[in-house]
Amino acid sequence: MHDVEVPLGNRSYHILVGVGNLSGLGEECRRLPLKGPRCAIITDDNVRPLYGPLAEKSLKDAGFEPLIISLPAGESTKSLKWVDFCYQQLAAFRLERQSFLVALGGGVIGDLAGFVAATYLRGIPFVQVPTTLLAQVDSSVGGKVGINLEAGKNLVGAFYQPRLVICDLSTLTTLPLRELRAGLAEVIKYGAIYDADLFQLLEATLPVLLQLDLQHWEPLVARCCAIKAEVVAQDETESGLRAILNFGHTIGHAIEAVSGYGHYLHGEAIAIGMVAEAWLSQQNTGLSPAEARRLAKLIAAAGLPVRYAVDEERWQKLLHAMQLDKKVSQGQIKFVLLSALGRALWGQPVAPEQIRQSLASTFADEAAST
Incomplete structure (x- = not known):
């Protein structure tokens, strides 16, 4: 134990x-x-x-x-x-x-x-x-x-x-397989924001993990808990560092709200959010295209969704939901973005037009198919 x-x-x-x-x-x-x-x-x-x-x-x-x-x-x-x-x-x-x-x-x-x-x-x-x-x-x-x-x-x-x-x-x-895959989204998130070695381990062992070998899962779950414990110990009430745990969540939470709670599992919505926010990271904080593709590919390999189609009506609802997000400051929607796998930056303002581009981009399909 x-x-x-x-x-x-x-x-x-x-x-x-x-x-x-x-x-x-x-x-x-x-x-x-x-x-x-x-x-x-x-x-x-x-x-x-x-x-x-x-x-x-x-x-x-x-x-x-x-x-x-x-x-x-x-x-x-x-x-x-x-x-x-x-x-x-x-x-x-x-x-x-x-x-x-x-x-x-x-x-x-x-x-x-x-x-x-x-x-x-x-x-x-x-x-x-x-x-x-x-x-x-x-x-x-x-x-x-x-x-x-x-x-x-x-x-x-x-x-x-x-x-x-x-x-x-x-x-x-x-646990139903769909629920297990949804949980994997948060595991992948920890590698993306904090631990590049963990991310690489997930790439190497994903098939075994999906077979639910608990001997592999115990150290993995413990590592994720240790990462969160380290972050929370430094910033319990999310005034700074703890915000990195919200990678994928600004868009993901909006998708949950607009789609009706329960249509997407939390992890599924966060998976879509991480792929979109990886695209935003390429545009704004220097995440390399190769690393963005690795992230989208791992998410797709876990059996998680990577796209969310938006028409004008749905986009306006998404934007409204994001504007109610707890991380909005002085009217600006703030994101957690990546500078590299294992390194995250919080409090990054992104214009609504660029957020919509991240959802409309073909990046997700291209990245997941490589």
């Missing part, structure tokens, strides 16, 4: 990456220690029958009294409606400030349950147990929690760190 620390002073916590370690959830919670005895597991209708009983038993065996709250699966659940549903369930169960929450599921559940934890009784502890690749390498780490509005993704939220993250890689074996 790999143990990765997120060093944040008295709010530091550990990410435990291994195979089969969900069964130790209760004992790990007792070690923290998390008081109780009441606690709640927030999960969804897909994950509950797979891993709810194991999580519940582990907590009960450790002396806790868990309530299970199961929500509909999918991005549309990340809303005020379902946050309120959770509040009502927790109040009826008489959860206290000494109690805690467990987020058992993918990124939607982690974000929503973390937001509930941050706001219920003005904040109670929570533990992340991510069950998708995307959540394990990205959304469960770093303390960004929140929900969507119709106007845009993650417009309501907080920075609220978990007390512990347990990544049980065996949960990936029940």
Whole structure:
């Protein structure tokens, strides 16, 4: 098992990456220690029958009294409606400030349950147990929690760190292939923005990874978590360096909003965003055409989309969504762009006309076919 620390002073916590370690959830919670005895597991209708009983038993065996709250699966659940549903369930169960929450599921559940934890009784502890690749390498780490509005993704939220993250890689074996590929988008992102050696490793081992050899996945997931931990430790509230984690997200989040949450998985939208933003990086920050092609080729080889067709009506909706993005400053849409694979620059202003060109360009098809 790999143990990765997120060093944040008295709010530091550990990410435990291994195979089969969900069964130790209760004992790990007792070690923290998390008081109780009441606690709640927030999960969804897909994950509950797979891993709810194991999580519940582990907590009960450790002396806790868990309530299970199961929500509909999918991005549309990340809303005020379902946050309120959770509040009502927790109040009826008489959860206290000494109690805690467990987020058992993918990124939607982690974000929503973390937001509930941050706001219920003005904040109670929570533990992340991510069950998708995307959540394990990205959304469960770093303390960004929140929900969507119709106007845009993650417009309501907080920075609220978990007390512990347990990544049980065996949960990936029940993940649909489409979800696994979507998670790979975030893994590829880490190589693109921070670690050229990781990017090269992905190029070499992608076929094995898609066969879900967990021995290969454990060090890879741990490395992604370590990169995010390094970045978050330097810039917890995204005033500078942490913004590099948003590579591909400015366009990707807009695609999610315009297409209707759930039409594209998060990782699929980010994949399209990374390819478009690689083109913008060529135009603005010196990314070489060869490296831009490598990025697009790896994304396509992972089975992820690289294009998003836009007509005038859709473009105007995309532009509106991007203008609501949290990274907009003084009316300017700011991007994370690459100067080379493994090196990212944040806060790069890009004119709307050039953004549209990045989506209309044939670059994606040309790059992915080489």
